[in-house]
Amino acid sequence: MKTETxxxxxxxxxxxxxxxxxxxxxxxxxxxxxxQKPPRQWFIVFGFAFxxxxxxxxxxxxxxxxxxxxxxxxxPVGWGFAIINFVWWIGIGHAGTLISAIxxxxxQRWRNSINRLAETMTLFAVMxxxxxxxxxxxxxxxxxxxxxxPNALGVWPQFRSPLVWDVFAVTTxxxxxxxxxxxxxxxxxxxLRDKAKSKLGQVLSGIFALGWRGAASHWHRYESAYLLLAGxxxxxxxxxxxxxxxxxxxxIIPGWHTTIFPPYxxxxxxxxxxxxxxxxxxxxxxxxxxxxxxxxxxxxxxxxIMLATGLIVFYGYxxxxxxxxxxxxxxxxxxxxNRALGPYSNIYWALILCNGIMPQFLWxxxxxxxxxxxxxxSLVVNTGMWLERFVIVITSLHRDYMPSSWGMYTPTIWDWLxxxxxxxxxxxxxxxxxxxxxxxxxxxxxxxxxxxKHEKPKEVEVKV
Amino acid sequence: MRKDPTRPPHYGMIAQFSxxxxxxxxxxxxxxxxxxxxxxxxxxxxxxxxxxLNNRDDRVPWVVFWCGIIGAALGFLMQCWISxxxxxxxxxxxxxxSWPSFIPITFxxxxxxxxxxxxxxxxxxxxxxxPHHPLFAAPNFESxxxxxxxxxxxxxxxxxxxxxxxxxxxxxxxxxxSEVNW
Numbered sequence: 001m002k003t004e005t006x007x008x009x010x011x012x013x014x015x016x017x018x019x020x021x022x023x024x025x026x027x028x029x030x031x032x033x034x035x036q037k038p039p040r041q042w043f044i045v046f047g048f049a050f051x052x053x054x055x056x057x058x059x060x061x062x063x064x065x066x067x068x069x070x071x072x073x074x075x076p077v078g079w080g081f082a083i084i085n086f087v088w089w090i091g092i093g094h095a096g097t098l099i100s101a102i103x104x105x106x107x108q109r110w111r112n113s114i115n116r117l118a119e120t121m122t123l124f125a126v127m128x129x130x131x132x133x134x135x136x137x138x139x140x141x142x143x144x145x146x147x148x149x150p151n152a153l154g155v156w157p158q159f160r161s162p163l164v165w166d167v168f169a170v171t172t173x174x175x176x177x178x179x180x181x182x183x184x185x186x187x188x189x190x191x192l193r194d195k196a197k198s199k200l201g202q203v204l205s206g207i208f209a210l211g212w213r214g215a216a217s218h219w220h221r222y223e224s225a226y227l228l229l230a231g232x233x234x235x236x237x238x239x240x241x242x243x244x245x246x247x248x249x250x251x252i253i254p255g256w257h258t259t260i261f262p263p264y265x266x267x268x269x270x271x272x273x274x275x276x277x278x279x280x281x282x283x284x285x286x287x288x289x290x291x292x293x294x295x296x297x298x299x300x301x302x303x304x305i306m307l308a309t310g311l312i313v314f315y316g317y318x319x320x321x322x323x324x325x326x327x328x329x330x331x332x333x334x335x336x337x338n339r340a341l342g343p344y345s346n347i348y349w350a351l352i353l354c355n356g357i358m359p360q361f362l363w364x365x366x367x368x369x370x371x372x373x374x375x376x377x378s379l380v381v382n383t384g385m386w387l388e389r390f391v392i393v394i395t396s397l398h399r400d401y402m403p404s405s406w407g408m409y410t411p412t413i414w415d416w417l418x419x420x421x422x423x424x425x426x427x428x429x430x431x432x433x434x435x436x437x438x439x440x441x442x443x444x445x446x447x448x449x450x451x452x453k454h455e456k457p458k459e460v461e462v463k464v
Numbered sequence: 465m466r467k468d469p470t471r472p473p474h475y476g477m478i479a480q481f482s483x484x485x486x487x488x489x490x491x492x493x494x495x496x497x498x499x500x501x502x503x504x505x506x507x508x509x510x511x512x513x514x515x516x517l518n519n520r521d522d523r524v525p526w527v528v529f530w531c532g533i534i535g536a537a538l539g540f541l542m543q544c545w546i547s548x549x550x551x552x553x554x555x556x557x558x559x560x561x562s563w564p565s566f567i568p569i570t571f572x573x574x575x576x577x578x579x580x581x582x583x584x585x586x587x588x589x590x591x592x593x594x595p596h597h598p599l600f601a602a603p604n605f606e607s608x609x610x611x612x613x614x615x616x617x618x619x620x621x622x623x624x625x626x627x628x629x630x631x632x633x634x635x636x637x638x639x640x641x642s643e644v645n646w
Contacts, residue, residue, distance in 0.1 A: 021611065022507060022610065022611035023610060023611040026507070026609075026610045026611060148542065148546065154550075154551070155551070156546045156547075156550065156551040158553060159543045159546065159547055159565065159566055159569060160547075160555070160558075160562055160565040162568075164569070165568040165569055165572075168568070168569045168572040168573070169568065169572055172572040172573075172575055172576045175576060175579070176575060176576065176579045179579050179580070179582075179583050180579075182583075183583055183586075187508070187609065190609045191507075191609040191610060193609075194606035194607070194608075194609045194610065195606070195609075195610065210587065210592045210593035210594070211592050211593050211594030211595060211596070211597060212592065212609075213505055213597060213599055213600070213605075213608060213609075214505045214506050214507060214508075214608050214609055215503050215504070215505055215590075216491075216503060216504040216505070216506065216510070216513040216514050216517055216519060217503065217514055217517070217519040217520075217521060217590075218590045218592075219506065219508075219509040219510070219513070219514075220509075220513075220514040220519070220520065220521065221521060221524050221586045221589055221590055222509070222586060222590070223509050224522070224524045224525060224586075225524050225528075225582040225583060225585070225586035228524065228525060228528045228578075228582045229579055229582050229583070232528075232532075232575050232578050232579050232582070233579075235571075235575070236572075236575050239568065239571055239572070239575075243568055246568075443507065443508045443509070444508070446507055446508040446611075447508040447509055450484060450508065450510075
């Protein structure tokens with residue numbers, strides 16, 4: 001056996017496939033917005049999405065007229081679909097910032113192809129999340145009472161309550177995500193302004209490009225601001241989902257009052273977020289022929305992160321069960337048994353199947369490299385995470401300390417319509433984004449292309 | 465725009481390059497030659513270019529730092545004032561100054577103001593938003609956001625001379641050199 005030194009690029013480094021230069025990269029991405037007609041599938045998805053949005057309008061309108069009585073929530077289960085969906089959507093929203101910010105800080109160059117899409121997903125997912133607690137308030141039109149402002153009544157919010165922390169965490173998260181997303185867009189908007197042929201396109205992108213002209217000193221300040229925003233968003237992501245988990249953990253309900261919640265919720269958020277990115281990016285790269293930029297390698301890396309976070313989440317389930325047993329607290333132990341064997345046991349076992357067992361297929365390389373498998377597993381994981389929120393919220397509330405106050409929870413048609421409605425809202429937003437703004441950051445892809453072109457091929461030792 | 469008699473007749477002289485290395489090289493030469501008011505325009509962030517041009521400005525991180533500190537402090541003081549002075553609520557006899565429960569909101573306030581500091585600070589220092597700039601009328605300048613690289617020597621430079629600067633830029637291997645009007 002001898003060792004040979006070969007000069008070639010390892011497969012890992014090929015992040016842009018095909019023959020490209022700066023001009024073709026720019027055109028490929030900007031033409032989706034400026035030149036091409038959207039594919040037929042776009043119109044179909046838009047139709048579905050718009051139908052969903054209409055459902056949301058109807059469901060929310062009826063809620064405003066009648067009140068939260070139209071939902072299935074009642075005592076003992078006072079937190080139903082609204083909070084399940086809130087936690088679920090906000091979890092989905094987390095992968096966007098995570099992909100963008102943490103991978104940027106770690107100088108992971110593969111983020112460039114998917115970060116814009118993931119950030120946009122974050123924005124719409126957080127908006128969907130934010131709707132639920134507001135609709136759940138009972139009198140949603142006075143939601144601003146949660147914000148500390150000097151009102152005529154002299155009443156202030158209670159800052160010791162995690163529900164008020166939520167208001168701050170979620171609004172900060174939405175605002176910072178929006179800023180991060182918009183700052184990332186500025187150079188691309190300038191590209192659109194310079195390439196647009198229609199008057200409307202020129203004027204609109206011109207306004208939002210803020211007069212960007214790519215000066216070296218501007219780029220320098222821009223990069224440092226962008227990096228700092230990434231640095232700020234990273235602890236922000238962790239804090240937001242930790243605060244969300246504290247809504248539960250600060251209470252004394254069996255099954256909620258556990259210290260594993262903040263890390264376990266954050267891992268779950270990343271897990272479902274990556275699943276949603278896969279769900280969205282697989283059709284988009286196919287319909288707009290972006291396989292050069294979003295390569296199989298990108299998909300495989302996302303699958304690996306999904307596998308890793310999935311294992312953390314699964315560990316969380318095991319710890320919860322162990323905690324119930326080891327705490328010696330009869331209510332905790334009853335809660336665990338009730339989860340696994342009680343009236344909602346089928347949902348619990350479906351959760352274990354979706355989140356614990358199915359993702360283990362990702363250990364297999366051929367599964368990670370199969371589009372069909374990845375798409376299927378991403379849907380499974382999204383479902384699994386929703387079931388997890390259901391199990392946490394419902395099974396703990398419906399049977400707590402006193403058997404005399406036990407009950408069941410059944411969602412009504414309005415619960416379902418509201419949930420489907422937010423899907424419609426989310427998809428409508430995504431569909432319009434893909435049509436009207438560059439899905440992949442043009443300037444960053446060119447930067448990546450530049451650095452790939454100029455780096456020396458690595459010397460790889462190969463044993464022959 | 466009103467005519468200013470002291471203002472030079474042109475904004476500057478701009479040279480176009482198609483490779484990043486040529487631009488880097490040209491920028492270095494221009495600085496070595498003694499031009500002060502030089503700016504480069506690139507379709508993506510080119511590392512080291514500000515250092516070559518000597519345009520480096522590291523104030524953004526400080527703005528972000530102080531915005532974050534001030535925002536967090538204001539958030540904390542707001543909660544203390546409300547919970548202790550203006551609207552004390554006795555919940556099970558717990559102290560009014562329960563600072564650990566104020567930390568999450570303090571943190572969020574700090575992040576929020578730091579983020580605004582980063583974006584607004586960056587834009588203000590860059591002189592953006594700017595509705596119009598003479599360079600937008602320069603020939604082929606729209607490809608500065610696509611695939612071309614530009615170097616502009618501004619007429620406010622003390623060494624600026626129409627003919628000499630043009631010849632200098634042409635000598636650097638520029639694809640085209642053109643004068644930019646106001």
